[in-house]
Amino acid sequence: MITRREFNRLAALTAATAVANARAQQAPAPAANVPVGDGITWDKAPCRFCGTGCHVRVGVKNGRVVAIEGDQLADVNKGLLCVKGYHVGLALYGKDRLTQPLLRRNGVLEPISWEEAIETIAQRIMAAPEKFAIYGSGQWTIPEGYAANKFIKGGLSNNHIDPNARLCMASAVTGYLSVFGVDEPAGCYDDLDKCDVLIMWGNNMAEMHPVLFSRVIDRRTKGEKVTLIDVGTRRTRTSEFCDHYIEFKPHSDLAIMNGIAHLLIEKGGMNAEFVARFCNFRKAPKDPAATPTAPLMGDAMTFDEYRAALSPYTPEQVEKLSGVPASTIKMLADLFANKDLRITSTWCMGFNQHSRGTNANRLCHGIHLLSGHFGRPGDAPTSLTGQPSASGTAREVGTLCHFLPGGRMILNAEHRKESERLWNLPEGRIHPKIGHHTMLMWEKFCTSADKGGDIQTLWVQVTNPGQSLPNLNKVFKPKAALPDKFLIVSEVYRTATTELADLVLPSSMWVEKNGMYGNSERRTQQWFRMVKPPGEARDDCWQMLAVARRLHDLGHLGMKDKDGKFLFTFKNDKGEEVPVWEWPRYYEINVDKSLFEEYRAFTRYKHKDLAPYNEYVKARGLRWPVVQQSDGTWRETKFRFSEFDDPYVKKGAKIQFYHSTTKDDKAQIWFAPAEKAAEEPDVEFPFWLCTGRVLEHWHTGTMTRRIPQLHAAMPHAYVEMHPEDARGKGFANGETIVVKTRRGDLKLPVWYDGRGHPPRGTIFIPFFDERMLCNELTLGDIDPISKEPDYKKCAATVMRAAVNP
Amino acid sequence: MLTAGLLLSLNQNAPIAELTFRLAEHPAFSPGSKQGMWLPVVMEASDDAESRELHDWIAAQPGVAFVDVVHVNFDETPTAST
Numbered sequence: 001m002i003t004r005r006e007f008n009r010l011a012a013l014t015a016a017t018a019v020a021n022a023r024a025q026q027a028p029a030p031a032a033n034v035p036v037g038d039g040i041t042w043d044k045a046p047c048r049f050c051g052t053g054c055h056v057r058v059g060v061k062n063g064r065v066v067a068i069e070g071d072q073l074a075d076v077n078k079g080l081l082c083v084k085g086y087h088v089g090l091a092l093y094g095k096d097r098l099t100q101p102l103l104r105r106n107g108v109l110e111p112i113s114w115e116e117a118i119e120t121i122a123q124r125i126m127a128a129p130e131k132f133a134i135y136g137s138g139q140w141t142i143p144e145g146y147a148a149n150k151f152i153k154g155g156l157s158n159n160h161i162d163p164n165a166r167l168c169m170a171s172a173v174t175g176y177l178s179v180f181g182v183d184e185p186a187g188c189y190d191d192l193d194k195c196d197v198l199i200m201w202g203n204n205m206a207e208m209h210p211v212l213f214s215r216v217i218d219r220r221t222k223g224e225k226v227t228l229i230d231v232g233t234r235r236t237r238t239s240e241f242c243d244h245y246i247e248f249k250p251h252s253d254l255a256i257m258n259g260i261a262h263l264l265i266e267k268g269g270m271n272a273e274f275v276a277r278f279c280n281f282r283k284a285p286k287d288p289a290a291t292p293t294a295p296l297m298g299d300a301m302t303f304d305e306y307r308a309a310l311s312p313y314t315p316e317q318v319e320k321l322s323g324v325p326a327s328t329i330k331m332l333a334d335l336f337a338n339k340d341l342r343i344t345s346t347w348c349m350g351f352n353q354h355s356r357g358t359n360a361n362r363l364c365h366g367i368h369l370l371s372g373h374f375g376r377p378g379d380a381p382t383s384l385t386g387q388p389s390a391s392g393t394a395r396e397v398g399t400l401c402h403f404l405p406g407g408r409m410i411l412n413a414e415h416r417k418e419s420e421r422l423w424n425l426p427e428g429r430i431h432p433k434i435g436h437h438t439m440l441m442w443e444k445f446c447t448s449a450d451k452g453g454d455i456q457t458l459w460v461q462v463t464n465p466g467q468s469l470p471n472l473n474k475v476f477k478p479k480a481a482l483p484d485k486f487l488i489v490s491e492v493y494r495t496a497t498t499e500l501a502d503l504v505l506p507s508s509m510w511v512e513k514n515g516m517y518g519n520s521e522r523r524t525q526q527w528f529r530m531v532k533p534p535g536e537a538r539d540d541c542w543q544m545l546a547v548a549r550r551l552h553d554l555g556h557l558g559m560k561d562k563d564g565k566f567l568f569t570f571k572n573d574k575g576e577e578v579p580v581w582e583w584p585r586y587y588e589i590n591v592d593k594s595l596f597e598e599y600r601a602f603t604r605y606k607h608k609d610l611a612p613y614n615e616y617v618k619a620r621g622l623r624w625p626v627v628q629q630s631d632g633t634w635r636e637t638k639f640r641f642s643e644f645d646d647p648y649v650k651k652g653a654k655i656q657f658y659h660s661t662t663k664d665d666k667a668q669i670w671f672a673p674a675e676k677a678a679e680e681p682d683v684e685f686p687f688w689l690c691t692g693r694v695l696e697h698w699h700t701g702t703m704t705r706r707i708p709q710l711h712a713a714m715p716h717a718y719v720e721m722h723p724e725d726a727r728g729k730g731f732a733n734g735e736t737i738v739v740k741t742r743r744g745d746l747k748l749p750v751w752y753d754g755r756g757h758p759p760r761g762t763i764f765i766p767f768f769d770e771r772m773l774c775n776e777l778t779l780g781d782i783d784p785i786s787k788e789p790d791y792k793k794c795a796a797t798v799m800r801a802a803v804n805p
Numbered sequence: 806m807l808t809a810g811l812l813l814s815l816n817q818n819a820p821i822a823e824l825t826f827r828l829a830e831h832p833a834f835s836p837g838s839k840q841g842m843w844l845p846v847v848m849e850a851s852d853d854a855e856s857r858e859l860h861d862w863i864a865a866q867p868g869v870a871f872v873d874v875v876h877v878n879f880d881e882t883p884t885a886s887t
Binding site: 012019021023059068069070085086090217696 | 844879
């Protein structure tokens with residue numbers, strides 16, 4: 001008889017040996033023959049945290065998650081997990097889980113019943129449906145986001161819905177749309193297995209997407225040559241693995257990419273055949289306000305005009321602008337000029353959280369297209385997402401204020417009409433005006449009605465804007481002084497957002513509910529509920545459906561379709577309607593499946609075809625378009641727009657951008673000038689302030705700070721400085737100092753010679769710690785096209801805490 | 806007690822024998838059989854902070870290129886609040 005401890009050791013060793021063996025054999029890992037008989041039942045789920053989309057095996061015993069294992073059948077992670085992923089099960093079990101609805105009375109949150117909570121929300125909406133807004137999330141599951149989108153756009157004729165993905169991925173969306181005419185990467189993670197050169201543009205992959213980074217390091221372990229290049233403003237753990245670390249002055253990345261494009265043209269590195277066959281040239285429109293789509297369409301330019309526009313970006317001039325030696329610019333251009341190499345570019349928040357984020361995305365696509373490094377495995381420009389379903393829920397379901405599901409646009413009358421048809425709504429139900437994007441929504445909510453603040457009731461689900469919005473003193477904290485504004489927050493723990501909430505709804509999380517996510521590489525994933533939520537916590541989707549039903553019963557006409565039926569009518573296998581708005585009956589049927597099958601009808605328009613729900617039950621995710629074969633099976637697509645893999649590319653076309661904005665099957669190579677940042681260091685505020693993430697904590701830390709191992713490893717925020725800057729100020733390592741910007745000040749310990757290494761004149765603060773809100777300092781200047789704020793650049797100063805108590 | 810199955814990716818010139826010996830004599834680690842350039846290891850941590858410290862320690866050992874996690878069992882791990 002083996003002991004419990006011996007059993008656990010055996011299970012751990014068996015799993016690790018299976019993966020080691022598979023790697024050594026260079027074959028997919030077989031399912032490990034993990035010992036049985038311990039009473040644990042296992043099922044699959046994608047990890048709750050980042051956008052990589054690793055699959056885990058979740059072990060459940062006595063109604064509780066007790067073990068986590070990397071899923072060896074998953075293509076994404078092949079049995080591996082990162083430090084966050086292997087602790088993901090513990091995120092469910094923080095001691096302070098919310099278990100009851102809470103209503104603020106006389107300044108105190110007091111327990112109320114679910115009936116009262118739902119009634120309160122319904123009455124607020126009934127009173128002023130046009131002044132209601134939903135702030136959602138890239139952590140919403142696909143069915144949750146779809147239900148919220150249909151509820152507000154199709155039911156309330158109101159487009160004031162936006163996800164937190166506006167804060168992280170919106171510039172990638174506008175980049176893809178304006179270059180390829182359709183959102184999301186053409187390539188996938190397989191590119192990481194094939195590339196000769198991996199360029200990480202402002203992308204700390206070793207810490208933010210460690211399993212993907214491990215995939216590349218694994219190739220080196222096997223003896224393959226892969227050149228790794230880190231282009232960034234701060235030396236990180238990623239830099240330590242790289243062949244080249246290229247440090248540039250903040251906001252000068254556009255100059256670097258223009259410099260590469262300039263050299264490709266002037267030194268013969270351009271792939272003229274590829275460009276002539278597959279590309280056009282665009283620039284910013286003369287009149288961006290001429291039409292709503294003008295900023296995405298741009299104006300045509302000739303090759304000669306494009307070449308002339310790039311002519312100022314000589315290596316020497318780029319060196320002046322960026323601080324990157326001219327020889328390094330030439331080295332990068334030479335790599336792109338080499339047609340024998342396969343080059344993959346990845347980026348994440350460095351490009352996206354940038355007040356010229358759309359242009360940064362465009363220029364990166366541009367140098368790949370100009371050099372022809374596109375369309376072969378290993379040759380791809382690919383954005384990575386930070387949330388598990390920023391792609392699946394925000395971008396594909398279209399929970400942004402200007403989108404309808406499946407890539408349709410609110411401003412397009414045909415798209416509205418088609419969405420009304422698919423939702424069986426009377427014509428004209430969907431409002432033709434786009435809603436408020438995230439920053440505007442919160443500004444309007446935090447402004448009194450008499451001064452134009454037209455949002456009175458705001459419902460937040462699965463996100464923490466009280467910590468993650470930039471410039472909190474402008475767009476979040478003023479709510480505290482506006483008693484007529486009503487903030488509803490669906491959450492699993494108390495957060496910086498619930499601090500100001502009027503109504504808090506306790507939610508189920510991750511494997512406490514059914515779910516579907518869509519990861520960075522177009523992979524749609526599914527899981528089933530495995531354990532019950534604590535106390536009275538209930539699913540976010542149920543909360544939305546319950547409010548919709550209450551509005552229906554109160555007589556809100558928008559809650560009925562054109563045949564007079566409730567918008568969210570579900571039937572069981574016998575064809576009987578199931579009142580899923582009654583919580584005890586919610587799991588009588590699979591609501592996720594019903595919503596997903598309804599949503600699928602939207603996905604063909606942009607060739608983002610999804611398979612039936614049951615196909616995802618069997619798979620560890622499938623990458624769209626997923627197209628049915630003649631034998632009835634469903635085939636995923638790894639490489640979009642390439643004839644060898646994408647079923648929608650015409651035979652003989654080789655590459656076809658079939659959603660081209662210019663309707664000629666060509667992609668657009670954009671010119672965009674390098675510009676100054678909205679706020680740059682000066683005498684009063686001499687430092688660049690950059691904010692970001694750390695390995696141990698996921699975003700605002702509401703889950704990972706409740707995991708003992710992660711909390712112990714990184715217990716609080718800090719400000720990283722260059723040691724010479726710190727010593728110049730007389731700061732000892734660990735001393736509490738004050739960081740100040742024009743928007744606020746913050747006390748926190750200084751750290752130098754630590755994990756990250758900012759250059760002189762730059763400081764860095766992570767945003768995971770709700771006790772040290774760095775977003776009271778950030779500027780939040782937005783990209784004019786994507787409306788995504790810049791979190792990476794503003795001017796700051798530092799001083800001893802005693803000087804400024 | 807937290808029990809984890811780790812996968813070490815080793816450098817080409819990794820001092821395999823020394824590394825395996827060092828792990829074997831460490832009370833928290835039990836190395837398995839090396840497979841090519843990969844070494845499976847069991848790690849046991851006794852308290853909240855120790856697992857991360859051990860993770861960092863093993864990642865810093867000469868010859869270790871990268872540490873991935875394959876399996877973890879935490880059924881006796883306490884929970885925390887902030």
